Amino acid sequence: MKMYLLSLGAGLLVGVIYALLNVRSPAPPVIALIGLLGILVGEQSVPLAKRVLSGEPINLSWFNRQCMPHMFGHLPRGPATAGKAKNAATTDERAG
Numbered sequence: 001m002k003m004y005l006l007s008l009g010a011g012l013l014v015g016v017i018y019a020l021l022n023v024r025s026p027a028p029p030v031i032a033l034i035g036l037l038g039i040l041v042g043e044q045s046v047p048l049a050k051r052v053l054s055g056e057p058i059n060l061s062w063f064n065r066q067c068m069p070h071m072f073g074h075l076p077r078g079p080a081t082a083g084k085a086k087n088a089a090t091t092d093e094r095a096g
Contacts, residue, residue: 001078 018025044067051058 015025047066
């Protein structure tokens with residue numbers, strides 16, 4: 001989450017500098033960003049439709065594994081979650 005907040009802060013700072021210099025931002029307008037979101041959602045609708053048509057169940061684990069990383073990237077984890085994942089990996093290595 002920290003990276004997202006830092007990115008937002010950097011963007012706000014650049015926006016303020018552009019406004020003070022009376023320069024238009026080279027960033028795309030909001031309508032273009034909404035179009036990009038539509039592209040991402042559209043890409044995920046095809047695997048979803050294929051799964052529905054094949055009769056396979058759509059559950060949360062499939063959605064999280066198939067759609068979430070593509071739509072949002074790998075979201076940051078808090079220290080407690082990261083520690084659990086590290087412990088689980090260590091346990092798996094000992095078991096295997």
